[in-house]
Amino acid sequence: MSVAANSGISSAEVARSPKIRFREPQIEMAHGAGGKASRRLVEGLFAPLLFASSSELEPLGDAAHLDFNGTRIAITTDSFVVKPLSFPGGSIGELAVNGTVNDLAVSGARAEAMVVTYVLEAGLPTPVLEGEVRAMGNAARKAGVTIAGGDTKVVEHGKADFMYITTTGIGRPLPSLKIDPRSVRPGDKILLSGPIGDHGITILLARGELDLEADLRSDTRSVFPLVEALANAAGPGVRWMRDPTRGGVATSLNELARDCGCGIVLQEETIPVHDAVRGACELLGLDPLHIANEGQFLAVIAPEYADAALNALSLAPGGEDAQTIGEVREQPSGAVLVTTRYGGSRIVDMLVGDPLPRIC
Amino acid sequence: MKFVDEFREPEIITKTSEEIRRLADPKRHYRIMEVCGGHTHAIYRFGLKDLLPSNIELIHGPGCPVCVLPMGRIDDGLSIAHDPNVIFAAFGDMMRVPGTQGSPLEHKARGMDVRIVYSPSDALKLAQANPDKHVMFFAIGFETTAPSTALTLVRAKNQGIHNFSVFCNHVTIIPAIRAILDSPDMRIDAFIGPGHVSTVIGCRPYEWIAKNENKPVAVSGFEPLDILQSIVMVLRQLRDHEAKIENQYKRVVPWEGNRAALRAMADVFELRAYFEWRGLGFISQSALRIRDRYAEWDAERRFDVPGVRVTDPKAAQCGEVLKGVLKPHQCKLFGKECTPEHPIGALMVSSEGSCAAYFNYEHRKTAMVTGITSVA
Numbered sequence: 001m002s003v004a005a006n007s008g009i010s011s012a013e014v015a016r017s018p019k020i021r022f023r024e025p026q027i028e029m030a031h032g033a034g035g036k037a038s039r040r041l042v043e044g045l046f047a048p049l050l051f052a053s054s055s056e057l058e059p060l061g062d063a064a065h066l067d068f069n070g071t072r073i074a075i076t077t078d079s080f081v082v083k084p085l086s087f088p089g090g091s092i093g094e095l096a097v098n099g100t101v102n103d104l105a106v107s108g109a110r111a112e113a114m115v116v117t118y119v120l121e122a123g124l125p126t127p128v129l130e131g132e133v134r135a136m137g138n139a140a141r142k143a144g145v146t147i148a149g150g151d152t153k154v155v156e157h158g159k160a161d162f163m164y165i166t167t168t169g170i171g172r173p174l175p176s177l178k179i180d181p182r183s184v185r186p187g188d189k190i191l192l193s194g195p196i197g198d199h200g201i202t203i204l205l206a207r208g209e210l211d212l213e214a215d216l217r218s219d220t221r222s223v224f225p226l227v228e229a230l231a232n233a234a235g236p237g238v239r240w241m242r243d244p245t246r247g248g249v250a251t252s253l254n255e256l257a258r259d260c261g262c263g264i265v266l267q268e269e270t271i272p273v274h275d276a277v278r279g280a281c282e283l284l285g286l287d288p289l290h291i292a293n294e295g296q297f298l299a300v301i302a303p304e305y306a307d308a309a310l311n312a313l314s315l316a317p318g319g320e321d322a323q324t325i326g327e328v329r330e331q332p333s334g335a336v337l338v339t340t341r342y343g344g345s346r347i348v349d350m351l352v353g354d355p356l357p358r359i360c
Numbered sequence: 361m362k363f364v365d366e367f368r369e370p371e372i373i374t375k376t377s378e379e380i381r382r383l384a385d386p387k388r389h390y391r392i393m394e395v396c397g398g399h400t401h402a403i404y405r406f407g408l409k410d411l412l413p414s415n416i417e418l419i420h421g422p423g424c425p426v427c428v429l430p431m432g433r434i435d436d437g438l439s440i441a442h443d444p445n446v447i448f449a450a451f452g453d454m455m456r457v458p459g460t461q462g463s464p465l466e467h468k469a470r471g472m473d474v475r476i477v478y479s480p481s482d483a484l485k486l487a488q489a490n491p492d493k494h495v496m497f498f499a500i501g502f503e504t505t506a507p508s509t510a511l512t513l514v515r516a517k518n519q520g521i522h523n524f525s526v527f528c529n530h531v532t533i534i535p536a537i538r539a540i541l542d543s544p545d546m547r548i549d550a551f552i553g554p555g556h557v558s559t560v561i562g563c564r565p566y567e568w569i570a571k572n573e574n575k576p577v578a579v580s581g582f583e584p585l586d587i588l589q590s591i592v593m594v595l596r597q598l599r600d601h602e603a604k605i606e607n608q609y610k611r612v613v614p615w616e617g618n619r620a621a622l623r624a625m626a627d628v629f630e631l632r633a634y635f636e637w638r639g640l641g642f643i644s645q646s647a648l649r650i651r652d653r654y655a656e657w658d659a660e661r662r663f664d665v666p667g668v669r670v671t672d673p674k675a676a677q678c679g680e681v682l683k684g685v686l687k688p689h690q691c692k693l694f695g696k697e698c699t700p701e702h703p704i705g706a707l708m709v710s711s712e713g714s715c716a717a718y719f720n721y722e723h724r725k726t727a728m729v730t731g732i733t734s735v736a
Contacts, residue, residue: 026469026470027469028465028466028469029465029468029469030465030701036701037701209476209477209478209482210478211478278364282364285401287405339407340368340406340407340584341368341370342368342370342373342374342377342411342584343370343374343377343407343410343411344406344407344408344409344410344411344584345407345410346404346405346406346407346720346721346722347720347721347722348720348721349700349719349720352456352700352701353456353465353701356452356453356455356456356476357451357452357476357478358451358452358453358710358712359451359452359453359478359479359501359505
């Protein structure tokens with residue numbers, strides 16, 4: 001999760017007594033898993049101590065938009081920790097570029113430049129590093145973003161899983177977009193750019209702990225071309241966007257529901273999921289709505305722009321499987337409800353911790 | 361997807377749901393217990409309660425292995441793994457179940473070597489890959505998972521793998537059903553019988569429920585249509601004043617069970633004189649222990665185990681919920697002190713536990729209907 005508020009930090013404001021609500025005795029893995037615990041940590045500890053007090057009221061977005069005497073820029077940062085380093089469809093170097101490009105994109109900005117930090121573990125074979133640097137370079141060229149600088153640190157063997165990468169990107173906001181969850185209204189439509197769960201399940205299978213094989217690839221890619229198509233076709237109708245990475249679609253939409261105070265109602269049969277992902281989820285007792293994605297995004301569109309938006313997405317390369325998956329309603333306030341084709345329904349909560357397979 | 365989509369076809373589901381409405385006598389209240397946690401999970405996940413008339417009440421049974429495991433057993437297992445030479449291996453299901461000092465995942469974050477495995481044989485492979493460590497597999501589950509633990513122990517013995525042991529918490533389903541039927545506050549009209557367990561034990565072991573207790577049983581699969589069809593089956597029996605065992609899950613469950621699996625279990629395990637069940641107390645001959653000839657691979661004999669007994673927090677009413685006397689939200693702690701993130705009772709941990717299922721899928725829906733704001 002990128003830690004970025006919608007306004008800048010002013011040291012004078014930070015000095016006023018911050019309210020720290022995070023009271024947990026130690027950091028657990030769940031605090032990094034992108035679900036409820038992550039949100040508590042960011043909102044309860046980082047936000048009050050680091051962000052300007054006025055921004056406490058503002059929902060946390062994927063990137064901060066700053067105004068320097070009339071020049072607007074968007075900025076975000078993200079760290080990448082993934083095991084294994086490479087997997088079908090991508091690798092950490094590529095992920096590190098696309099992840100930050102996408103955080104900027106769904107905040108409504110085109111990524112322009114990026115700085116990168118590599119934390120390397122002593123003993124890392126050079127060919128592995130070279131492969132990842134190459135992958136990063138290729139991804140950056142493909143996304144049209146300049147890598148403007150970076151830093152390298154090496155830690156002792158055993159102190160890191162081969163390598164960690166942090167990328168910090170700045171972007172230029174698209175003038176036609178204004179992303180704010182508080183502008184979301186009942187009646188708005190929810191669009192999804194394509195099939196969900198490919199990345200998370202690919203990683204799970206690539207770890208080799210399961211004797212399962214499937215023809216699956218990570219969906220890692222820049223979603224900016226799709227965002228741009230959406231902005232051109234339906235810019236004024238785009239109220240909110242998010243790339244549902246860790247914690248999946250369910251977590252992103254729960255955050256939206258809380259931030260806007262509305263209910264999100266999804267029609268399960270309209271949510272695109274590849275058969276291999278569904279099969280793996282059935283087998284492992286996981287919900288595709290909780291599985292991570294690296295190349296999809298969600299958008300909330302005002303109803304009068306919904307057709308134009310879906311049409312533009314579907315026609316853009318890579319947006320063929322885009323779908324309207326639900327809508328915003330007044331109820332259930334602050335929650336996400338999924339309805340089935342045969343009239344059943346269930347509440348889908350944020351992910352708690354990492355998704356754990358059920359066996360027994 | 362084959363073998364799944366057929367059982368989620370809206371048309372057939374709607375028809376079956378209509379048939380349930382026709383069969384249910386509006387003057388009568390039906391209490392049907394689904395024994396298995398997998399069914400509980402499916403009922404919530406597919407929102408099946410929305411498809412049933414209000415006079416059919418589904419009671420969530422004891423068939424969730426992590427839910428019925430007493431906290432003391434978790435503490436015992438984790439105490440062995442405090443030795444830095446020991447790797448604690450368990451299914452993902454166990455990872456968030458709280459012991460008195462925290463769950464296996466919390467122990468892992470503090471430095472304990474805790475691994476998620478997908479089968480007991482994966483734990484054995486882990487032992488082979490780490491010859492200088494000892495791998496302890498924390499075994500849980502009913503007859504569904506017990507045979508694979510048994511076969512893994514046979515393999516460990518045959519291959520002479522000595523840095524491996526099993527902390528055995530396997531339990532058997534029939535004594536739990538008996539305990540529930542014997543409970544004085546029990547009022548259940550019929551059972552939806554466990555699907556996966558029955559692939560191993562077959563349908564015969566349930567016959568006494570029909571014969572002696574006069575309660576209908578339908579052994580059921582896990583898809584929406586399976587569960588609805590099983591409800592149709594027991595409603596028909598109740599209408600006709602019958603009590604018999606029906607096998608709805610014929611595509612998977614053989615009437616006689618799986619003989620090879622039963623043989624493997626009998627070879628490796630014997631019944632414990634008694635075993636403590638969370639919420640249900642001590643039940644005689646309700647759990648399995650490792651036979652003497654596999655003693656070397658029995659973690660309880662190989663290591664010093666404190667044998668702690670931990671009583672559940674007084675306010676927690678897991679037992680009443682487990683027996684179906686209380687609904688999850690009627691427990692004093694539900695949604696307040698006890699949530700899926702900070703579970704106090706195990707029913708709140710596993711997504712098959714009735715409290716977690718109710719919390720995740722249902723209670724805010726109910727709150728929405730009754731106009732109460734969310735307690736989450």
